[in-house]
Amino acid sequence: MSERIEAPLIAFYSALKDAHGLQHWWPAESAFETIIGAILAQNVSWTGAYKAVCALKEAGLMDPHLLFQAGEYTIAPLIRSSRYYNQKAGKIMVFLSWFLENCDGEISKMASLPCLKVRRELLTLSGFGPETVDSILLYALEKPVFVADAYTRRIGSRQGWFEENITYTRMQEFFMDRLPSDVSLYNDFHAQIVYLGNRICKKNPNCSACPVRDTGIIQCRYAHNH
DNA sequence: ACCCAGGGCGTTG
DNA sequence: CAACGCCATGGG
Numbered sequence A: 001m002s003e004r005i006e007a008p009l010i011a012f013y014s015a016l017k018d019a020h021g022l023q024h025w026w027p028a029e030s031a032f033e034t035i036i037g038a039i040l041a042q043n044v045s046w047t048g049a050y051k052a053v054c055a056l057k058e059a060g061l062m063d064p065h066l067l068f069q070a071g072e073y074t075i076a077p078l079i080r081s082s083r084y085y086n087q088k089a090g091k092i093m094v095f096l097s098w099f100l101e102n103c104d105g106e107i108s109k110m111a112s113l114p115c116l117k118v119r120r121e122l123l124t125l126s127g128f129g130p131e132t133v134d135s136i137l138l139y140a141l142e143k144p145v146f147v148a149d150a151y152t153r154r155i156g157s158r159q160g161w162f163e164e165n166i167t168y169t170r171m172q173e174f175f176m177d178r179l180p181s182d183v184s185l186y187n188d189f190h191a192q193i194v195y196l197g198n199r200i201c202k203k204n205p206n207c208s209a210c211p212v213r214d215t216g217i218i219q220c221r222y223a224h225n226h
Numbered sequence B: 001a002c003c004c005a006g007g008g009c010g011t012t013g
Numbered sequence C: 001c002a003a004c005g006c007c008a009t010g011g012g
Helices: A007-020 A031-040 A046-058 A064-070 A072-082 A085-103 A107-112 A115-124 A130-140 A150-158 A168-176 A183-197
Strands: none
Touching: A007 A183, A031 A046, A031 A085, A031 A107, A031 A130, A046 A072, A064 A072, A064 A085, A072 A085, A085 A107, A085 A115, A115 A130, A130 A168, A130 A183, A150 A168, A150 A183
16 A cells, blocks of 8 residues: 655666657557457457558458457458467457447447446456456556556566566556556556567576666677677 | 567466 | 466567
8 A cells, every 4th residue: 555656766767768659559549449459459469460450450350349240251351460360360359349348349338337347357258368458448448457468577587677477466466555656657657668578688688788787778689699 | 490579377296 | 486388369
């Protein structure tokens, strides 16, 4: 309850923002598109996920009712570039079933439901884990929910903030306990972590060219062989 | 040829 | 509980 604000964490974020600029997440034309994008972006590069988003838009299907009517076997080939496209086509249908049933396919209704209730319910859907659900809450519904991920774990542990094997929940609490409840801050903080995480070594925590600690000036795009 | 990307689930030991 | 296998594209 005593949410004291920790300056070092803010300073870390500021260093990243100063070095790389605001990331302007989530790139989408609508909140619904953000949700679909969050599903398609699971464990794949954003370029692949974004191509799939565009394919759905070009097919005129970026709409809850039309997408649901199209069915998973129609959308699967459209989203090939998002990698596990058969699974993801199924996940989209699973979400749409919930969305149409509980919100009539209207984002405003979803946003007006209690955040924790939505979080609980989405987490029961097959294919929707904490990161995807929290991304939907933060980036589509603009709820003050901090999104953690594999990069957050990697970077946070290299910073000495927590152990590498920390759970998702505890990692999320680490940030929410130390940051003001600010949607814009949560938004760009996670985006900065992803930007940084994308260009540091996955395997070598001690890579001298990976400037995770302190400034955030990037030198290592794991271009060298360890 | 390799590595890895804005995860999550099901199955083993 | 951890440690895997599975899904199955595309860019560097």
